Amino acid sequence: MIQSERVLPLNHRPIPDDRPYVLYWMQSAQRASCNHALEYAIRQANLLRKPLLAFFGITESFPQANERHYRFMLEGLRETRMELEKRGIHLLIRRVSPEAGALELAAFAALVVVDRGYLRIERAWRNTLADGADCPVIQVETNVVVPVETASSKEEYTAATFRPRIHRIQDLFAQPLQEGKALVSSFGHNPSCDFFDLSDVDAALALLNIDRSVRSASARGGTAEAKRLLRVFLMDKLAGYADLKNDPGMELTSGLSPYLHFGQISPLEIMLELKDAPAAYREVFLEELVVRRELSMNFVFHNPRYDAYESLPAWARATLEKHRSDLRPYRYTRDELENAQTHDPYWNAAQNEMVLTGRMHGYMRMYWGKKILEWGRTPQEAFSTALSLNNRYCLDGRDPNAFAGVAWCFGKHDRPWGERDIFGNVRYMNAKGLERKFNMRRYLQRVALMNSGAPQS
Ligand SMILES: Cc1cc2nc3c(=O)[nH]c(=O)nc-3n(C[C@H](O)[C@H](O)[C@H](O)COP(=O)(O)OP(=O)(O)OC[C@H]3O[C@@H](n4cnc5c(N)ncnc54)[C@H](O)[C@@H]3O)c2cc1C
Missing domain, CATH: 1.10.579.10 (DNA Cyclobutane Dipyrimidine Photolyase, subunit A, domain 3)
Known part of the structure; x- marks a missing residue:
């Protein structure tokens, strides 16, 4: 189910005639599963009987990102590209500033769908696309359980003020998301532009002009690894989490934050996987995953000086x-x-x-x-x-x-x-x-x- 609160048109342009595809610009939700933006884009493409072309732009100058982050992200993108392929969706990955790449491809799109990001740069990228594209640009919020503006219209003072707001409505938004298939395959509908080959992550990484001063970590990126960690957490750690999560010698936390950060796993999916857990275990974990995490989104969204x-x-x-x-x-x-x-x-x-x-x-x-x-x-x-x-x-x-x-x-x-x-x-x-x-x-x-x-x- 895609609640209307997740969907926000970023401009009000009409759908132009004779455009060959619907474009899904993947940016903050780098996954093929439990992704409201992707599912919304598939539905729109099917309604218009057009193929859905997905696009990801790799900027080599994301503030403070280095080889460690890029490797983790590329590992995830490689897997996502293969998962989308199984559903008839071509993910075109390009070495280009994301908003510029999206704008180029939007010139041939009937409609563009994009996920939501909360940081200044992510918001600026979306505004650039919405202003420059001559077709509708629709943003769909999927990296939170409760959409940020629905949770609160102002910056919250503490978790104590935010918690009751979230608790009141979180179950309305914690609904399973049905996954669809693109009716028209986008393979064979490729626009004539360069693409970035991710079949070999090491080789791809070597090509990028990025900060290499921090070496890669051993953690492997990608949705499959995130789901494996989630299974380990549910089976072996959740029961001890409430009492021992703070003990640094114990390692009883999930280790999911990098996967959440890159959108390789959805917080909704994690929450739904917890539904059969004893209420006491569930609540302690959801306090972190939903209340604390979404309080951070509330902070960066409502406070323009969040990094100062x-x-x-x-x-x-x-x-x-x-x-x-x-x-x-x-x-x-x-x-x-x-x-x-x-x-x-x-x-x-x-x-x-x-x-x-x-x-x-x-x-x-x-x-x-x-x-x-x-x-x-x-x-x-x-x-x-x-x-x-x-x-x-x-x-x-x-x-x-x-x-x-x-x-x-x-x-x-x-x-x-x-x-x-x-x-x-x-x-x-x-x-x-x-x-x-x-x-x-x-x-x-x-x-x-x-x-x-x-x-x-
Ligand atoms: C100085 C400082 C810096 C931090 N920097 C980051 C950061 O760069 N990125 C980051 O994701 N988190 C950050 N946190 C918050 C928190 O420490 C991490 O989210 C958590 O340790 C991640 O480990 P985990 O996935 O095993 O958490 P778990 O305990 O398994 O929790 C599950 C999820 O809940 C969320 N969560 C857990 N604790 C918090 C918290 N205190 N605040 C908000 N959300 C939380 C995370 O998304 C986490 O993945 C920071 C906290 C402090 C005090």
Whole structure:
């Protein structure tokens, strides 16, 4: 079912006569399954009795993306292209700025359908297409359970204000999506333009003119791998998730965030797979997958300065300013942080985990960000250091969750706590707290094992 709230015409042009295809511009939802935008495009193409041509444009200059991210994305796209082929849909992948590529192909399209993205650049790309195309451009929102503007028409203060809104309506949107087949195949309807050959990901990656300073991670991209991780999570981890998800030594979280970030798996599909799980397990996981994740979308959608220090609430900026000149017992440069050269073994382990694997345990992410604030020259500098390290190394970086997660360490979506040095009223975390709650030796051993290159269980 495709709810009308997911569908938004981005312009109001009539359908031109005699156009050979309907175009589906895939950008943020890089998958062939549980994709409302794709299904909507298939239905429109079938109604118009035209083939559906799918298109993906690879920009080589997406802000802060490097080889690690590109490999993961290309692995996923290769699989998606093959899955679409089985349904009679040709996915044309080109090395071109996405909006420019979409605009070129829109000149021959009866209609263009595009998925929704929330970041500034993704929104600007869609606006460029909607303004420039002489056919209808329709956006279909599929990377959230509840469409962002339906969930809330304003920036929410905290999860406490957002949660009741989401809970009220999430079941209306958590409906299975029926998958269709294109009635007219788009094979043989290729426009005469260049294409990017993805049959060999290594060879394709070597051709790209991208930042190669961060090496690929071992995690494999793609929907099949995401679904495998989901099965492992449901069978082996969900039952322990509520009690142990925060324990960095335990690895009881799903590991799905990079796949969600690239749209290789749908949050709706994950939610529906949980339907038979005991309610208590389900609720704890959905608090993260739906409430927290979609609060991040709410943040980047409604706050134009989502990537800047100024996005923090006034109380947080005021208290951090008041404590700006407090003595910092430890101060580290960005290089020292990047090379995990601090006095704190837990922080160093978290940094190493991220650099080596492209992931960092969720609880350590909070600790990691808080310490960057504590050890930074100024809160502003700490904010940009944390965001840039997160986005450079994490496979799921540059996501709405990245901006909300880093901002949370500086007071976003939180409340004032007791006042203390450096942090003022911003929530504080310390190593003693980690040791009190968890077996931190186990975490250190786990990261040391990664460092030695030994296979992980
Ligand atoms: C400093 C900092 C930086 C962060 N950077 C990112 C980032 O770049 N990309 C990213 O996706 N998440 C980020 N997060 C949020 C969170 O840490 C990760 O989403 C989570 O650790 C991903 O691991 P998982 O998939 O195993 O999560 P699970 O616990 O299995 O949760 C399932 C899904 O729920 C969502 N989720 C879980 N925790 C949160 C949370 N606290 N906020 C919002 N959504 C959540 C994610 O989509 C996750 O994949 C950051 C948090 C902090 C404090």
